[in-house]
Amino acid sequence: NIPIASVERVAKYIRCLKHLQKKGEEIVSSKKLAEHTQVTPEQVRKDLSYFGKFGKTGTGYNIKKVVKRLSNILKGRKNWNVCIIGAGALGTALSRYQGFKSAGYNIVALFDKDPEKIGKKIGSAEVYDIKKFSDITKKKDIKLAIIAVPAESIEEVEEYIAKSQIKGVLNFVPVTLNFNTKRKIAIIEVDLAQKLYILSYLTKK
Amino acid sequence: NIPIASVERVAKYIRCLKHLQKKGEEIVSSKKLAEHTQVTPEQVRKDLSYFGKFGKTGTGYNIKKVVKRLSNILKGRKNWNVCIIGAGALGTALSRYQGFKSAGYNIVALFDKDPEKIGKKIGSAEVYDIKKFSDITKKKDIKLAIIAVPAESIEEVEEYIAKSQIKGVLNFVPVTLNFNTKRKIAIIEVDLAQKLYILSYLTKK
Numbered sequence: 001n002i003p004i005a006s007v008e009r010v011a012k013y014i015r016c017l018k019h020l021q022k023k024g025e026e027i028v029s030s031k032k033l034a035e036h037t038q039v040t041p042e043q044v045r046k047d048l049s050y051f052g053k054f055g056k057t058g059t060g061y062n063i064k065k066v067v068k069r070l071s072n073i074l075k076g077r078k079n080w081n082v083c084i085i086g087a088g089a090l091g092t093a094l095s096r097y098q099g100f101k102s103a104g105y106n107i108v109a110l111f112d113k114d115p116e117k118i119g120k121k122i123g124s125a126e127v128y129d130i131k132k133f134s135d136i137t138k139k140k141d142i143k144l145a146i147i148a149v150p151a152e153s154i155e156e157v158e159e160y161i162a163k164s165q166i167k168g169v170l171n172f173v174p175v176t177l178n179f180n181t182k183r184k185i186a187i188i189e190v191d192l193a194q195k196l197y198i199l200s201y202l203t204k205k
Numbered sequence: 206n207i208p209i210a211s212v213e214r215v216a217k218y219i220r221c222l223k224h225l226q227k228k229g230e231e232i233v234s235s236k237k238l239a240e241h242t243q244v245t246p247e248q249v250r251k252d253l254s255y256f257g258k259f260g261k262t263g264t265g266y267n268i269k270k271v272v273k274r275l276s277n278i279l280k281g282r283k284n285w286n287v288c289i290i291g292a293g294a295l296g297t298a299l300s301r302y303q304g305f306k307s308a309g310y311n312i313v314a315l316f317d318k319d320p321e322k323i324g325k326k327i328g329s330a331e332v333y334d335i336k337k338f339s340d341i342t343k344k345k346d347i348k349l350a351i352i353a354v355p356a357e358s359i360e361e362v363e364e365y366i367a368k369s370q371i372k373g374v375l376n377f378v379p380v381t382l383n384f385n386t387k388r389k390i391a392i393i394e395v396d397l398a399q400k401l402y403i404l405s406y407l408t409k410k
């Protein structure tokens with residue numbers, strides 16, 4: 001059972017390693033990986049040790065092997081079908097973001113209640129009526145949902161999610177979620193204001 | 206000089222503490238704060254020790270005092286003026302997000318090159334011509350910029366930023382930034398795909 005703090009850092013390592021891979025690099029030292037992600041080399045080695053024994057040559061880790069193993073363990077499957085609830089400004093931006101697709105997360109549906117938006121195509125996915133949430137998420141094997149609706153719509157969305165087979169939720173709405181179901185639903189909250197706190201700290205010092 | 210990993214956790218603590226404050230709570234134990242942010246109580250106490258001596262009663266920390274001190278140190282000033290470069294789907298969503306304002310980060314301008322967007326009001330800020338970037342950021346005392354343009358526009362935006370007085374940048378574009386200037390510019394990259402890696406790990410186990 002890997003500590004969540006390690007999982008969070010490993011997501012950063014994967015991104016950094018894929019970036020190095022694109023530049024044609026094949027080996028990386030724990031020192032270099034540490035510098036790119038602002039942790040210590042010891043922390044990098046400790047985090048990676050949760051994911052198995054990586055044969056370390058004199059010069060470092062084999063990037064291809066490490067990316068493959070870390071991604072497999074974090075993702076569990078090669079591709080995930082993801083939906084976005086709320087086809088507004090944020091939902092639209094997320095639906096078009098290529099970074100999800102290149103990480104193996106395919107946005108295959110959006111849901112909204114606005115008749116002006118239902119039926120539209122955004123990115124490579126269609127906007128469906130939220131009333132059809134359960135049917136469509138089941139049909140398209142969607143287990144993950146991104147929530148991007150106004151705060152006042154949260155209770156209604158919680159109900160649709162509870163009655164579906166969604167297992168994980170990425171929540172952008174500044175409200176604590178509660179699902180009226182016995183099924184375990186993983187929740188990650190995103191608050192971009194946290195990034196600005198960190199940025200102002202780095203800027204002022 | 207506080208380790209960046211601590212600064213990142215402290216941004217989470219602030220958010221959690223403000224949430225408890227809203228619920229009317231006045232004291233919090235390091236155990237409770239740890240549970241809410243998925244770290245150990247020891248880590249909480251160690252992180253807070255970088256920010257000063259917090260008189261700890263038998264039951265815990267005074268929420269009001271801790272939020273005030275952590276925010277002051279992370280922010281350095283009560284309010285920051287922030288601009289968004291790129292008034293597209295993502296830029297629009299960020300401009301309307303109330304979470305920035307309640308943390309003391311005021312979106313006071315957006316910049317774009319599309320004549321259809323220049324002059325529009327989004328959230329409580331106006332969209333200006335990117336050509337006027339230097340003048341307007343100087344006039345409005347803007348030190349932080351959020352970048353939300355397509356990848357192909359990055360070089361042009363880097364030049365505008367280098368020639369301005371921007372000191373910190375929150376970058377949503379999946380490109381490594383380089384600024385042709387001696388001035389130190391803090392950079393934080395956001396890649397929401399990382400959140401999905403963590404979510405799929407939590408979902409599958």
Ligand SMILES: NC(=O)c1ccc[n+]([C@@H]2O[C@H](COP(=O)([O-])OP(=O)(O)OC[C@H]3O[C@@H](n4cnc5c(N)ncnc54)[C@H](O)[C@@H]3O)[C@@H](O)[C@H]2O)c1
Binds near residue numbers: 171190
């Ligand atoms: N956490 C962050 O960092 C962050 C950043 C930006 C925005 N946000 C949040 O994201 C949310 C969306 O922001 P936005 O600017 O895209 O808003 P928006 O108003 O542009 O879009 C909201 C969309 O949700 C739809 N909707 C409303 N009720 C619905 C329901 N019951 N079922 C399905 N769809 C419904 C609307 O029709 C609309 O299309 C807001 O809650 C905002 O606070 C968070």
Ligand SMILES: NC(=O)c1ccc[n+]([C@@H]2O[C@H](COP(=O)([O-])OP(=O)(O)OC[C@H]3O[C@@H](n4cnc5c(N)ncnc54)[C@H](O)[C@@H]3O)[C@@H](O)[C@H]2O)c1
Binds near residue numbers: 096353354376396
């Ligand atoms: N990191 C993440 O998690 C994440 C998530 C979503 C989107 N994104 C990225 O954010 C960026 C914006 O996405 P979007 O969906 O809002 O795109 P968009 O096409 O809707 O908006 C881009 C805007 O930038 C403007 N623009 C283009 N060139 C410009 C220039 N030189 N100066 C000023 N403005 C300029 C366009 O006119 C447009 O208004 C993309 O690079 C996308 O990959 C990142």
